[in-house]
Amino acid sequence: RYAVTGGSSGIGKCIAIECYKQGAFITLVARNEDKLLQAKKEIEKHSINDKQVVLCISVDVSQDYSQVENVIKQAQEKLGPVDMLVNCAGMALSGKFEDLEVSTFERLMSVNYLGSVYPSRAVITTMKERRVGRIVFVSSQAGQLGLFGFTAYSSSKFAIRGLAEALQMEVKPYNVYVTVAYPPDTDTPGFAEENKTKPLETRLISETISVCKPEQVAKQIVKDAIQGNFNSSIGSDGYMLSSLTCGMAPVTSITEGLQQVVTMGLFRTIALFYLGSFDSIVRRCMMQRAKSEVADKTA
Ligand SMILES: NC(=O)C1=CN([C@@H]2O[C@H](COP(=O)(O)OP(=O)(O)OC[C@H]3O[C@@H](n4cnc5c(N)ncnc54)[C@H](OP(=O)(O)O)[C@@H]3O)[C@@H](O)[C@H]2O)C=CC1
Ligand SMILES: CCCCCCCCCCCCCCCC(=O)[C@@H](N)CO
Numbered sequence: 001r002y003a004v005t006g007g008s009s010g011i012g013k014c015i016a017i018e019c020y021k022q023g024a025f026i027t028l029v030a031r032n033e034d035k036l037l038q039a040k041k042e043i044e045k046h047s048i049n050d051k052q053v054v055l056c057i058s059v060d061v062s063q064d065y066s067q068v069e070n071v072i073k074q075a076q077e078k079l080g081p082v083d084m085l086v087n088c089a090g091m092a093l094s095g096k097f098e099d100l101e102v103s104t105f106e107r108l109m110s111v112n113y114l115g116s117v118y119p120s121r122a123v124i125t126t127m128k129e130r131r132v133g134r135i136v137f138v139s140s141q142a143g144q145l146g147l148f149g150f151t152a153y154s155s156s157k158f159a160i161r162g163l164a165e166a167l168q169m170e171v172k173p174y175n176v177y178v179t180v181a182y183p184p185d186t187d188t189p190g191f192a193e194e195n196k197t198k199p200l201e202t203r204l205i206s207e208t209i210s211v212c213k214p215e216q217v218a219k220q221i222v223k224d225a226i227q228g229n230f231n232s233s234i235g236s237d238g239y240m241l242s243s244l245t246c247g248m249a250p251v252t253s254i255t256e257g258l259q260q261v262v263t264m265g266l267f268r269t270i271a272l273f274y275l276g277s278f279d280s281i282v283r284r285c286m287m288q289r290a291k292s293e294v295a296d297k298t299a
Contacts, residue, residue, distance in 0.1 A: 003027040003082045005061050005074065005119055006089030008035040010188030011138065013042070014218030015086050020046045021094075027055045027075045027082070030089060031120065040253075055079060061089050062115035072122040077212070082123045084134040084225060087116040087160075092140075092194040094149035094202050105152045112156035117163065124171065133176040138163050138224045140210070140221050141238065144245045148282055149202030168230060168250050177228035181221045182242060184234055186212045201285045205278050209237050218231075226253065240267045 002019045006012035007028035016026050017044045020043050026092050028043075030036055043054050076082060090112045094103050120135050127133030141197060142150050143157030161180055168178040185191060185206055194280040195203070217234055223234035230250045233242040244267040251257045 001025045001027075001079050001082055002084045002086065003029060003072070003119070003123070004086040004088060005029040005115070006138075007058075008032065010088075010190050011183065011186055011214045011221075012086065012215050014214040015037050015088060015221060016043050016054075017046050018215075018218045018222045019084075020052065021045075021048065023048050023052065023193050024084075025053050025055075025079050027057060027079060029057045029059060029061060029071070031058060033058045033061050034271035043141045053079065054273065060215075061087075061118055061257075062110040068118040072119060074128070076123075081126050081130060081132075083132055084117055084136065085123050086136040086138070086221070086225070087119055088133065088136075088138045089115050090138060090217075091190060092150075092153045092154060093144075094150065094194065094198050096199060099150045100152050105155075108152045108156040109159070113159040113163070114205040116160055117237045120167070124167075124176070128171060128174040131175045132170075133174075134179065134225050134228070135164075135167070135171075135176065136179045136181065136232075137161075138181045138221070140184050141241060143180075144182055144241045147202060147205055147278070149199045158212060164230075165249055172250075177224045177225075177230075179221070179232050181217075181224070181232040182234075182238060183217045183221075184209045184212055184238060186214050186217050188214050201282050204281045204285070208277070209235070229256075231256075240270065243267055244271055278290060 002024045004012050004016045004026065007016045007026070008030040016028060020026055026043065028036055028039060038057060040054045040056055055075055057075060058073045059067055061068055091108070093108060114139050137160045138158045141159045142154045143161055146154045164178050164180045171178065212234055220234050221232050229252045231242050232238055243263050246260045
């Protein structure tokens with residue numbers, strides 16, 4: 001029995017499909033009911049037995065804790081206790097620090113961060129009691145490094161990591177495992193939406209890494225979550241970033257720990273070149289803007 005917030009679109013929907021293919025019962029959590037029903041239909045096409053169910057719950061995960069707690073309780077009464085919760089509801093907004101409304105910082109923090117706290121808080125007691133459980137947080141590569149345009153978004157995704165590290169230390173003795181996923185740009189409706197307002201700098205820097213398919217991202221996340229890996233990343237850049245930014249994150253295996261120890265210096269060296277190229281993108285864009293302003297004035 002899996003619950004997926006943000007399960008009606010993009011990465012979340014692909015995660016739900018991936019789990020359904022493995023025979024799971026799914027609860028989808030999102031706001032828009034039409035999108036939920038649409039996704040339910042699509043997911044049900046992938047059933048492997050006729051007992052499987054997709055339950056839809058319409059709620060805003062970022063608004064009111066007691067509301068979130070209630071709907072999760074209802075879902076657990078219908079389908080039984082949640083074995084895996086995937087916190088995938090989230091959104092991105094970008095812009096220069098001074099151009100972003102203060103309310104944007106509040107909004108991203110409540111959807112991306114509190115929207116992961118509330119559902120997790122609602123399932124954790126039962127998971128600990130049962131000595132069974134997986135909690136997945138979907139952060140972002142922008143939750144591993146700060147980038148131009150992401151002052152509001154990056155901080156909300158960094159926050160998830162702090163939550164996940166602390167929580168993992170608490171729940172590990174109860175056989176509950178936490179996974180944090182750091183996807184790169186992924187081809188989803190949410191990605192199309194955020195691209196409408198993305199600054200040029202942010203776009204150019206992000207294009208260092210190619211865009212992924214949501215199916216591929218979902219597959220990796222589900223695999224890592226089932227294995228109980230703390231870290232879930234995609235591709236060779238994802239691997240390098242995770243290794244480089246491992247810090248005091250929990251370690252899942254001796255192999256992982258050894259790889260981090262051995263590769264850290266090399267990856268930092270590579271990172272210095274990336275950082276240099278990002279700075280030069282920012283400087284070039286600034287000069288371009290200055291030039292076109294002068295041209296506008298003289299025209
Ligand atoms: N696509 C990308 O490039 C990347 C995405 N990510 C992260 O992955 C996650 C999914 O992204 P993606 O698939 O692109 O997003 P989409 O916009 O395609 O889907 C977002 C899902 O979350 C739901 N949702 C949004 N806000 C809320 C809310 N307040 N309460 C409940 N449900 C909500 C949406 O449904 P509804 O609107 O009906 O509520 C929808 O089901 C996000 O956390 C995003 O930050 C990370 C790295 C890269
Ligand atoms: C050894 C060091 C390797 C360094 C690699 C550096 C990679 C930088 C590119 C980061 C792209 C950020 C994607 C954010 C995705 C996201 O969350 C979107 N939804 C928001 O746009």
